[in-house]
Every structure is written in C-alpha cells, then in structure tokens.
Amino acid sequence: MVIHYKCPNCGNDMAYDSESGTLLCEACGTKETIETLPEENITTTFSEEEAREYNCENCGAVLLTDADTVATKCSFCGAGVVLSDRVSGTLAPSLVIPFTISKDEAVQAFKKWCRNGLLTPKGFMSADRVKSITGMYVPFWLYDINSRVKVSGTATKVRTYSHGDYIYTETKYYDIFRDINLDYLKVPVDASAKMNDELMDKLEPFPYDQLKEFKTPYLAGFIAEKYNYTDQELLPRVNEKIDSFIEDYIRSTVREYETVNYRYKDIDTKKLKSYYVLLPVWMVVYDYEKSEYTFAMNGNTGKVVGKPPISWGKVASWFGGVSVASLFVFRIIILIMGGGFL
Template sequence: MANCPQCGGTVKFDIESQQLKCMSCDGLFAPEMEELLADPENSSGSADANNGGEYEATVFICPQCGGELVSTEHDLSGNCSFCGSPVVFNTKMVRQKRPDYIIPFGITKNECKEAFIKEIKKKPFAPKELKDPEFIESFRGIYVPYWFYDVKQNGKFSFDVNYTEHHSTYSYVCKDRVSGQHNSEYKHIMHDASSVLHDDISEKTEPFETVPNPDLHRRSPELKKFSTGYFAGFYAEPADVPASTYIEYAKHIADDKTAAYITKHQSFTKYHKYPERKTLETSAEKNSLAMMPVWFLSYRKHNRVAYAAVNGQTGRVVSDCPIDFGIFTLKFLAAAAIFFILLMFATIMPVSVTLMSVIFAWFVTRYCHDDIKMLRGRADDEKTGKLRVKLSSSKLTLGIFIGVFIVFLWFKACCYVEPDAVMFVEPHLFGLIAVVFIILHIVNTVFLYIDLAAIKKDRAVCYFISPMLDLAAAFFGTAVLFAAPVEDYKYYLAGCIVIAVEMLSFIAIIRNYNRIATRPLPQFAVHKGGDDSAR
C-alpha cells in the first residue's frame, strides 16, 4: 500500500490528475515514485525496480469460484467480480511478473457509470438492477493483462488470381499469377493474457490506443513504462496465459491486414483472390506484457452471471444484457392495450387479424435467427485469427415489422374514411400477402438451420422446434385465408391460435436468450478459465 511521504496517509492513483494523490493531505506525487509503495517494516521489499522482473503484491482469492485479483492494496471487500458472490476473500503475498507497459485509467468511476447508464437506457428490457445507481456503484477498476506482439513480414509474395474481362457481346475469365515485394511491420497486436476474463468480453472492450490520437483528448493517451504506482487503488488480473499461446493469432491478424492492403492496391484491384498466407513470410519478432484499464461489474441471477465492462481509456461499453421477463411482460401488455385501443377507432376486419398473426409468426422466427447468429458469432470468436463481426439484424426485422404495421394502419384509416371500401377487399387478397411472408418465412428458416448446423455446442431444443412451429402456424393462418370461410369467428379463432403458438415460441426464445446472454458461474479452481462457454 502506498503511503504519503508528507503525512503518512494512504496514497492512491488519481485519474483526473494522472498522479498519486494522498487521501489525507491532497499531496500529489509522480506514479513513478515506487518508493512510496515500499513496506516500511521490510527494507528488503523496498524498490520493485531493484527486484528484476517482479514486484510484490497481494492476491485476493474468491473462495466460491477461485477467481483471483492482484493488488498492491492490502484489503478488498464486496462481491467477487467474477461470480458476483458476497464473500470474504482469502489473501496471500506473492511476487508477480513485472509488466513492460501500462495504460493508466483515464475514465473516472463517475464517467464510467454515466457511460454505462447511457448504454443501458437503450435496452428497455434490461434488469432493474443494471439501472440501479446503488448497484452500479459496484464497478471495480481492474487492469487486464495483454500480450503485445510485434510482427514483421519481409520478402517476395506471389499468388494465382483470376479476373473478368467484358466485351460488347461476351465476357471471359482470365487466370494469371502476380508477384511483388513487401516489407510490413505491425506493432502492438494484442490479445488478453488472462484466463480469468472471458475472451469475448476483453475483445469487445478493445481497441486500446497505444499511441496518442491528435483528434481526441485522452487523460491517458498512450502506453507508459510500467510502474506499480499506477496500481494504487486498483486491482489487476494475473497474467497466467503464456505468450506463446497467441503467436499464431498475431500472425493471422498481420496476414489479414497485409492481404487486405495488397488486394486494395491499385495494381491489384481487378483481381478476385487474396494471397496465400504461406507466401507472406510472417514472423513474430517480439512480445511484451502490458496492463490495460477496464471498469468491471458482475450481475448474478440464481446460478447465472452477467458481466459489464467499460474501457478505462476510451469509455467504450460492453455488457451482457439478459431480458427481465417481468418488465417485458408489463411492457408487452401495455403495448397490446394501446394497440387495441387504437384499433377500436377503425374497422377491424376479421381477415386482417389472421394476416397479422401470419406476419407475427415470421417476426418471431427472425428473432430466433438473431439469437442463433449471436451464438454462431460467439463460436467464431473462439477461432484463432478470426476477426470479429457484429451479426445482428434485429433492427432490420423491427424496421420491416413497423413498416407493415404502418401500411396496416393506413389501410384502416382508408376504411374509416370510406367504410364501404371494406366490402371490396377479398380474403384471397390477404392470402396473397400472406404467401409473400410465407416465402420470406421459408427462406429465413432455411438460413436459420444452416447457421444452426454450424454451431457445435449450446444448441437448445427450442432452436429446432420453434421455427417449425412458427412456420406451421403461418401455413395454418394462410390456409384459412385462402379457404375464405363465411363466418367471421373462424378468422378470429385462426388468428388467436396462431398468436398463441407464437407467444409460446417467443417465451421459449426469450428464456433461451437469457441463457446465452448470461454465463455459468465460473469455477477457476478447476481450470476452466476465460473460455468457459455458456451452457
């Protein structure tokens, strides 16, 4: 623990001033003054700089999950950052590998909470705890270890390509072989070096800026030489993953960047093939250990846990966000009540109820597909060298559904202005509209099962059953429209049956979404680590 040389009070790293600050006399000191962290009762532990590549620290161990946090502080209270349990931590003194670099915290805790609240407001069904100011006070400043790799590529490259030439009456494909000389160097390709934090969380909090960006003002704009002074008042995860683990990952990233540059070069824009990796002569020349700042929060619900993280340099927010079923139900019932109140002022055609149920069936399948793409994206993230892509089409789905609803209201308005217009609408016309959505539904279902087949684990039963139930319900509603029964109650009955099936399907999807949006309670003592997948 750092002590003030003026009054002996506790000294902590102050984010706003980027200096060590005494909590008693407000004195400011440079973080590089490591003698402030010396143990006055043990002169042998004085300056860490004199101890080679190590520094002395306290390890706090959660007795529930085995998660570890390292700090120069001597106490830690509250919930475990990894399993969310209220615990009394076990402690021990250890010597830790001294990192080479550090990016100090530049985002204060209040700024972290403001950024998180701003983000969580965009998620109307988030659990109320994640919006509770008292709960989010539990954000804890943690330094996450990262391996930095410097990668070089130097030499000749060559690869087979093809290109198309078009003429007035024909076109043909030409094959060729191109070659060139390249000399590339990439610094600070990073990957987290801790097995404690899930890789998808650490990856999504990136990027960290290792060099100053002149267009942005940052309190901590760049890498600094490591000093234990920056740890005062904060915690760190242990670097327990060897540097050799991610060398191939760093090479893949460098290969992708070089290949993208080559193919975008004006000399190669007409070609349609990337160079082969083996021709790029890639080598990882150097690796170093650096500590990156992250504000971290855990939310526990029964035997599942969700994480939120805020980049301590840039303020980037990433969060697991399950759906609170109670909030969802209340808002759904309120929306349904408003919907039916609005429709009371217009003529409600029985066939329109059936048609809307068919459209709703497609809507539910689209959301099921979004969940599956989320799972596939998580699986792809685990592959070494795979660049991460956002795989969500929820906004497209919602946009189409809102568009259909607006057209529906417009039609109702026309019927309200001219009630006789209802008499000229045949059920078969609604049936044709339903067929369009049936086709969309079938196409969507095919792609859904293709994505589902690519997932090797975490495939819930509802992903197989729900899409087929949705499609069967949509076919049933469409069949009723084409049957054109004379009795109105049959349209209402068909619509209610389809909607009932969809609600059951939707509830199953939400329950499973909450399962994949959260994680099993970690058990680091049995070496599952940060890649422990949701079950």
C-alpha cells in the same frame, strides 16, 4: 514484498488517482507525483517466498491472495498494496497505460450505456443495480509482427459489348504474383487465464500513444494480476488475429480483376518484438432480475462490452415495424409502376 505508499502530510495510505495522474491521499487531499514521492514514504513488508499470504503493513491484517495477484486492497483497512516481488525480474511489466477514467465516471458511463440499449428490457435500462465495479490492470502481451506474403494465381477481366445484333463477352486472363511485406505494431493479446478472451478483444483499441514506463505506484488502489501465459505460448492467438488483416490486404491488391483463383499462398509470419504490459479495465457486475451480468469497460476510452439481457417483446415489435415498413415501400413501388394497392 508488500508496498504501501504513505502520505507525507498525514501518514495515511495513498492511491493512484486517474483524474490527476498523481498519488492521492483521500484523508487529507494531498497529491504527490509518482516521481517525487519521498523514499521514506514507501514502506515495505518482506516475505521469503512466493506465498499466498502477506501481512498488511498498515493494520497488520493477513492478506490472502492467489499466486497471480500483483496488486490488491486490504479487506480490513482498505489500504491499496502492491506485491512488488510479483512485478520484478521476468515478471516485471515494461509498460503500462494508467487509468484515466475514475470509478465514479465509470459508473456514470455504464449507466449511460445501459440507457442506450435498443433491445434491452426497460427495467435494465433504467435500474440502478451496479453490484460491484473493480478497477483492474489486466496483463497483456503486445507484439510487433512481420508477415512476408507471396501469392500466385490466375485472374480475369470481363468486358461485355454489343456489335450489330450481337452481344459479346470478352474474358482476358492474367497471371498474377504478389510479394508483400507487412508490419503490424503492438498487436494486443490478453495473458490472463481468468479473463474472457472475447471480452478483452472487444475492448480494443487502447491508446498506445499513452503507454508509460511501468512504475509500481500506478497500481496503488487497483487490482492487478501477473501473466499466466508467456509471449511464446500466445503466438498462435496473435497469428489468428492478424490472419483476417493479411487476407484483406491481399484482396486489396487484386480488386481490379473480376475473378481471382490462387495457385498458392505462402505466408511467413515472425515475431519481431514483444512487450509485457498492463492495461486498465473496469469490471462491472450488474444485478438484474436475480441474474448477474458481467461487463468490461476500457479504463481509458470508456468503451463498454458485454451481453445485456434481451427484451423479446422489443425484438418482436422491431421486426413487426420493419415488416410493415417494407410492405408499405413495396406497395408504393407497385403504384409508381402503374399497379394499385393490393
């Protein structure tokens, strides 16, 4: 089923506007809140099966999609459409964080980020070569996790003191035991097979206090996909993400000791709850010297991640500057200590 949101004033298509948080008609400027748009202004086209082909209700063109597409734009008339049968039932997200950064704001923020690159080529920093920028709702699972941790080991405290002509080292040994209960709320893992996991991880954190109950109008005018992996399939990745936090917390409980040797660590991690959500991401393709570079931007915070090209001339200059500065500081120290410049 394809959904169009029609303007009650002029009949043109409306799309979600990140600046106002409403549905906006670009033709006449009418704005409608998602909750108050009249039912008669929501049109649908039905398809009998989960197919790769839909018809645009606006112009009649055939929309060719892959099986994962949830929202898209008609290539002929530009209308934003939502394939609602792919966001219903078990495929329905429970929550969504809407875009708050518009396309124009995203382009400007990306250009500003480019100019801040200390080791990127000068041409990359100043050139205006954004080839494409696409607003996407990426499927994520958010997990509420509990870890019960039991740790046992031997720790030492070392004290050095002098008495007369002698220096003594005193080492005290302690048996340690820790019984720790940890809760982690809304741990995110992207559920799309197409997105780069490392790139998505670096976009965190998202402002989870802005999560809203999912409604299909939020998708209008953007691209969206349904999940490729279930919450159960992604549990190993969740455990990997929180492992370092668990280890850090264990270490924080034994900081008063000089050394710690663990006899055993028993970590029992369980999923308490999972949420299927859609999170806003701007995907930027940048063309520089006949090569394409892909960057991702958090559609709510503006954080940009990606690997820009490196200017090896700048790298050499930077290391050269560090070496000269280090040598100068070393010579100053020698002079203060009574030596002379070499």
